[in-house]
């Protein structure tokens with residue numbers, strides 16, 4: 231493994247989720263979190279999962295990450311069944327999950343420390359490269375508590391990209407940010423994705439966000455979590471979340487979402 | 498600099514007041530020695546080496562017991578946080594014994610170990626151990642589980658996660674537990690040294706005790722001053738760096 235391959239875009243990875251179901255035992259009894267989910271994500275695709283909270287979006291993401299195992303069905307990435315976490319599939323969380331005892335640079339280094347085949351100076355170079363990529367070269371040695379919410383998520387993005395994963399999983403990464411910061415991050419994420427072209431699975435409950443980012447928007451419904459509908463977004467990039475086209479798609483999807491909810495409540 | 502001047506002024510005034518009280522003969526000079534006699538006493542024992550040697554004896558006992566208490570307390574704290582059975586047993590024991598004023602270990606230590614270094618060590622370890630166990634347990638149980646999940650996606654597992662995630666994440670709790678353990682150990686060691694003479698080494702507590710036997714107030718006050726200074730120094734050397742680190746990284750209020 232050389233520095234050049236580390237810094238260049240990773241090989242693409244297909245993602246195949248086949249008839250996955252998942253139950254949780256809770257104090258209130260058995261919760262059927264996901265029911266018979268099948269989803270194919272092609273190489274370098276950007277897929278957004280949308281749905282009300284509790285419909286199993288995080289659970290599905292955790293299973294792709296290998297942090298949780300399906301009770302039924304299988305998850306396969308790049309031809310390999312997912313057996314556990316791997317640096318091939320990195321995850322970003324709503325709370326940045328950055329380590330406060332390390333500075334920004336240290337956080338990015340953490341995800342490289344256990345990566346074999348790199349020397350220490352190479353690791354440092356890779357970490358610096360990704361911090362620069364997210365526009366934080368001036369804040370490499372900032373403490374986490376000194377960073378704004380948006381900057382924290384940038385560090386988290388750099389940390390997730392640093393091991394050069396083939397799949398990037400993002401669980402409502404911008405939900406806690408203000409609208410302005412969010413829009414900046416949409417732009418940055420699209421720029422970085424165009425450059426790196428990793429496969430992205432992005433969870434959100436913001437329909438406009440999903441439309442302005444995704445090649446495809448997958449609609450979930452709860453109790454139990456099921457896939458309801460898919461929408462292909464045929465809009466040129468970069469997209470502007472405030473554009474009429476995005477608003478048009480968003481209205482259609484929101485209407486479908488509401489229909490589902492009403493039906494769901496009627497049953 | 499301004500803060501330093503304020504502090505210096507305060508202590509100069511304090512000593513001046515002491516000097517004045519001595520001169521005015523408000524109390525018997527046997528009970529309140531002059532600042533000069535205290536300084537003279539400290540000068541003498543530093544010249545004949547006994548100040549140094551008894552400080553070394555005391556610090557050796559303290560550090561040895563403290564390090565043992567830490568090395569045992571940290572893993573035990575990690576384990577009690579993780580294993581329910583241990584939490585119900587060792588955890589409860591630690592909670593109970595931590596509430597016991599650590600001086601209360603002295604009689605037991607003497608009966609078990611006699612007038613030996615073992616008794617001293619035991620008292621110090623007991624002072625340290627329970628605080629460290631409890632603080633570590635609380636710290637580990639307060640670690641945000643998302644840190645562990647994030648670490649797992651980055652290829653960390655097992656011992657690596659414990660050392661590089663759980664340990665630093667619970668540091669704010671552990672450091673305050675270490676501080677408390679140090680304070681308890683220091684107090685109980687002084688009590689033990691004052692109560693019992695141990696022929697293998699005369700510590701500061703021993704000097705304090707003999708000051709009383711000889712009715713030498715300048716010795717009593719002088720040694721008390723030394724003990725206070727050691728406490729302050731320990732705080733600066735042992736804990737200040739950790740606390741500065743915590744303030745800087747976590748951004749907690751000073």
Ligand SMILES: Nc1ncnc2c1ncn2[C@@H]1O[C@H](COP(=O)(O)OP(=O)(O)O)[C@@H](O)[C@H]1O
Nearest residue numbers: 254255256261263282283284285286287288289
């Ligand atoms: N570790 C868990 N233990 C018990 N129940 C869980 C767990 N994780 C998720 N659930 C339940 O599974 C369902 C789906 O949760 P989640 O995947 O977090 O949904 P979403 O991310 O779409 O809001 C919810 O009803 C939730 O309560």
Ligand SMILES: [Mg+2]
Nearest residue numbers: 287288289401
């Ligand atoms: Mg969720």
